[in-house]
Amino acid sequence: MPIDAFDRKILATLQDDARMPVAQVAERTALSATPVSRRIRKLEEDGVILGYQPVLDPRRLGLELSAYVLINLEAHRDGNIERFESAILDNDYVIACHAVTGDMDYLVHVVARDVEHLSQITLKSLLRIPGVRDVKSIIVLETVKPPRRLPLG
Amino acid sequence: MPIDAFDRKILATLQDDARMPVAQVAERTALSATPVSRRIRKLEEDGVILGYQPVLDPRRLGLELSAYVLINLEAHRDGNIERFESAILDNDYVIACHAVTGDMDYLVHVVARDVEHLSQITLKSLLRIPGVRDVKSIIVLETVKPPRRLPLG
DNA sequence: TATGAAATAATATAGTT
DNA sequence: AACTATATTATTTCATA
Numbered sequence: 113m114p115i116d117a118f119d120r121k122i123l124a125t126l127q128d129d130a131r132m133p134v135a136q137v138a139e140r141t142a143l144s145a146t147p148v149s150r151r152i153r154k155l156e157e158d159g160v161i162l163g164y165q166p167v168l169d170p171r172r173l174g175l176e177l178s179a180y181v182l183i184n185l186e187a188h189r190d191g192n193i194e195r196f197e198s199a200i201l202d203n204d205y206v207i208a209c210h211a212v213t214g215d216m217d218y219l220v221h222v223v224a225r226d227v228e229h230l231s232q233i234t235l236k237s238l239l240r241i242p243g244v245r246d247v248k249s250i251i252v253l254e255t256v257k258p259p260r261r262l263p264l265g
Numbered sequence: 266m267p268i269d270a271f272d273r274k275i276l277a278t279l280q281d282d283a284r285m286p287v288a289q290v291a292e293r294t295a296l297s298a299t300p301v302s303r304r305i306r307k308l309e310e311d312g313v314i315l316g317y318q319p320v321l322d323p324r325r326l327g328l329e330l331s332a333y334v335l336i337n338l339e340a341h342r343d344g345n346i347e348r349f350e351s352a353i354l355d356n357d358y359v360i361a362c363h364a365v366t367g368d369m370d371y372l373v374h375v376v377a378r379d380v381e382h383l384s385q386i387t388l389k390s391l392l393r394i395p396g397v398r399d400v401k402s403i404i405v406l407e408t409v410k411p412p413r414r415l416p417l418g
Numbered sequence: 419t420a421t422g423a424a425a426t427a428a429t430a431t432a433g434t435t
Numbered sequence: 436a437a438c439t440a441t442a443t444t445a446t447t448t449c450a451t452a
Contacts, residue, residue: 115325123319123321123326126318127318130317130319131283131317158325159322160322161319161320162319162321163283163320164318164319165280165283165317165320165414166279166283166315166318167315167316167317168276168280168314168315169315170415172268172312172313173268173313173417174418175415175416178363180365180372200410204416207410207413207414207415207416208412208413209408209409209410210405210409211405212403212404213403213404213406214403218409219405223415248367250365250366250367250369251366252363252372253365253366254364255363255364256354256362256363256371257354257359257362258361259361259412260361261318261360262321262326262360263358263376264326
C-alpha cells in the first residue's frame with residue numbers, strides 16, 4: 113500500500129474540492145475515471161483518506177470567536193488525565209485538543225459565540241474540570257492562512 | 266438567508282460525512298431529496314459551506330510531526346507584516362496561521378516529516394523571515410480530540 | 419415560498435479486453 | 436489501465452400545499 117505520484121495528485125486535487133466528479137479528477141491526474149475511482153476507494157480503505165468534511169464558515173453559524181487555550185494539570189494522579197480528556201471530548205465548543213510539550217500540558221481549540229461565551233467556557237467549563245491548575249487563553253484576531261491542505265509534495 | 270433547524274440538521278449530517286448521498290441526508294433530516302439538494306446548494310451559494318475537504322491521515326503521508334509555533338515580530342514597521350504573511354502563505358508546511366492576542370503576535374500550525382525537518386522549518390524558514398524576533402515551538406505529542414466538527418447548537 | 423414524486427441528467431462503478 | 440455497459444445518485448420539472 114505505498115502511495116505513488118498518481119495517488120498524491122488525486123489527494124491534492126481532492127484537497128481543492130473533495131466533491132469534484134471523478135472524471136474531472138481523472139483529467140487532472142492524466143488518468144481515466146476507472147482507476148481514479150478505484151484508487152480513491154483504496155485510499156479510503158487503507159486509512160489515508162479518513163473521511164470527508166464540509167468547510168463551514170463559523171461566523172455564519174454564530175461563532176464569532178476562536179481561541180487557543182493552553183491548559184496545565186496538577187500532578188498527574190488518580191484519574192486526572194482520564195477525567196480531563198473525557199470532559200474535553202464532551203464539550204462541543206472544544207473543537208480540537210492536543211497533548212503538547214512545553215510548560216503547558218494541553219492545547220485546546222475553542223470556538224464561542226462572543227467574548228462572554230468564551231469567558232463562560234474557559235472559566236465555567238475548562239477551569240472547573242478537576243485537576244486543572246491553570247489556563248492561558250490566546251484569542252484569534254485574524255486568520256492569515258485558513259487550515260485547509262496538507263503538503264503532498 | 267437565515268439558517269433554520271433543517272439547515273442545521275443537514276450541516277450536522279454533512280459533518281459526519283460530506284459525501285453522503287442526498288437521499289440519505291434527506292432521511293436523517295425528515296425531508297425528501299429535492300429540498301435537501303436545493304438547501305445544500307443555497308448553503309454553498311450563501312457561503313455557509315465554503316467547500317469540501319478530505320480528512321487525510323498526516324502520518325500516512327510521511328508527516329509524523331505537528332507543532333504550533335508562536336511568533337513575535339519586531340516593531341511593526343515598513344512591510345514587516347506583509348512580508349511575514351506572504352512568507353507564511355508561501356510555505357506549504359505551514360498549514361494554518363492566525364494573528365493572536367497575548368505576548369506573541371502569530372500562532373502558526375506547522376507539519377513536518379520528523380524532528381530534523383521541523384527544526385529546519387522553524388530555524389531556516391520561519392526565524393529567518395525579516396522582522397521575526399522570536400519563535401516558541403509547542404510540539405504535539407498526542408491528539409486527544411481531532412479537529413473535525415463545529416457545534417451547530 | 420417551499421415541498422414531494424416522478425422523470426431526466428449526471429456521475430460512479432463493474433465487467434471486459 | 437481504458438473502454439463500454441450498468442447501476443447509483445443528483446437535479447430538474449411539475450403538481451401541490
